[in-house]
Amino acid sequence: MSQLTTAFTDALGLDVPIVQAPIGSATCPALAATVADAGALGMLAVTWRDEEATRKILTDTKHRTDGIFGVNIVADSDAKDIPTERHVQVCLDEGIDVFSFSFGDAAPYIEQIHSHDGTILQTVGNASEAKAAVDAGVDILVAQGWEAGGHVQSTVATLPLVPRIVDAVPDTPVIAAGGIADGRGIAAVLTLGAAGAWLGTRFLATEEAHVHRLYRQRVLEADETETVYSSLFDEGWPDVPHRVLENATVADWKAAGQPEADRPGEGEIVAETDDGTPIRRYEDSLAVPSIDGAVEELPLYAGQSAGLTQKEQPADELVVTLAEETIEALERAN
Numbered sequence: 001m002s003q004l005t006t007a008f009t010d011a012l013g014l015d016v017p018i019v020q021a022p023i024g025s026a027t028c029p030a031l032a033a034t035v036a037d038a039g040a041l042g043m044l045a046v047t048w049r050d051e052e053a054t055r056k057i058l059t060d061t062k063h064r065t066d067g068i069f070g071v072n073i074v075a076d077s078d079a080k081d082i083p084t085e086r087h088v089q090v091c092l093d094e095g096i097d098v099f100s101f102s103f104g105d106a107a108p109y110i111e112q113i114h115s116h117d118g119t120i121l122q123t124v125g126n127a128s129e130a131k132a133a134v135d136a137g138v139d140i141l142v143a144q145g146w147e148a149g150g151h152v153q154s155t156v157a158t159l160p161l162v163p164r165i166v167d168a169v170p171d172t173p174v175i176a177a178g179g180i181a182d183g184r185g186i187a188a189v190l191t192l193g194a195a196g197a198w199l200g201t202r203f204l205a206t207e208e209a210h211v212h213r214l215y216r217q218r219v220l221e222a223d224e225t226e227t228v229y230s231s232l233f234d235e236g237w238p239d240v241p242h243r244v245l246e247n248a249t250v251a252d253w254k255a256a257g258q259p260e261a262d263r264p265g266e267g268e269i270v271a272e273t274d275d276g277t278p279i280r281r282y283e284d285s286l287a288v289p290s291i292d293g294a295v296e297e298l299p300l301y302a303g304q305s306a307g308l309t310q311k312e313q314p315a316d317e318l319v320v321t322l323a324e325e326t327i328e329a330l331e332r333a334n
Contacts, residue, residue: 003327021043023150062095235283235284
């Protein structure tokens with residue numbers, strides 16, 4: 001794996017320059033720990049978890065692995081129950097030293113994390129954001145292209161975005177995100193100057209991902225044309241663009257002329273959680289295994305790389321496969 005040594009792997013002590021993206025509620029101790037054990041960076045999304053749940057998931061993950069994993073926190077959102085500064089402190093108290101921030105600036109938390117020798121990643125969508133983040137003290141950047149699944153920060157595609165940001169901050173490692181699902185994609189972004197790759201949709205199809213079987217199956221069956229970029233599923237986290245798979249909810253909305261208000265089935269309960277909490281149509285609620293109801297009408301977050309995501313496999317096996325494919329692709333290019 002020495003061929004895959006980069007400034008990113010050196011900075012965090014990883015074996016391979018691969019990150020399992022913090023794919024919301026699909027992240028769990030089993031997934032992050034398995035990825036970490038394989039030598040990549042496992043990630044946990046903790047934004048919407050309260051303090052107790054955050055401590056529990058971190059403790060569980062630490063018990064499962066001696067590898068490296070981190071947390072992602074949405075920096076700016078009125079929908080959060082816990083102030084970001086408090087969330088950061090909870091993670092620091094639990095020994096976390098890799099922090100990723102998205103949808104907002106990491107700047108207010110840099111001193112807090114660096115005082116504990118932590119490493120800070122921030123997701124950016126253009127060169128201006130990249131320069132501002134580095135000037136503030138961010139250690140590593142995540143350049144997220146428009147092809148990405150889930151909530152999307154950029155309006156620029158990955159291919160032109162990555163070299164633009166690499167050129168803008170030449171002394172800072174840049175991780176490429178959006179549309180990457182195999183070793184060819186990883187090799188491509190490394191060639192563009194990135195120091196690593198951030199994969200979300202591909203890890204949805206792992207055995208460990210905390211997703212409903214119908215959701216996973218839709219991802220495996222989808223092709224690259226079956227995603228939709230909009231702000232449709234806005235209940236709970238409004239006005240944030242996202243990319244999802246086509247489903248009945250999306251189709252009915254399109255057929256109605258894509259209205260911003262009085263959307264088809266607005267307020268209708270389509271599913272419920274295992275404790276009986278109702279889930280309404282257009283709610284930002286990822287389809288986890290315990291959800292019962294019309295699961296396929298929920299937001300099925302996935303990127304355009306769904307077309308390359310065709311096989312379910314264990315997360316550690318996936319990391320090995322990705323690394324081998326990357327090396328093969330780089331050798332072919334040379």
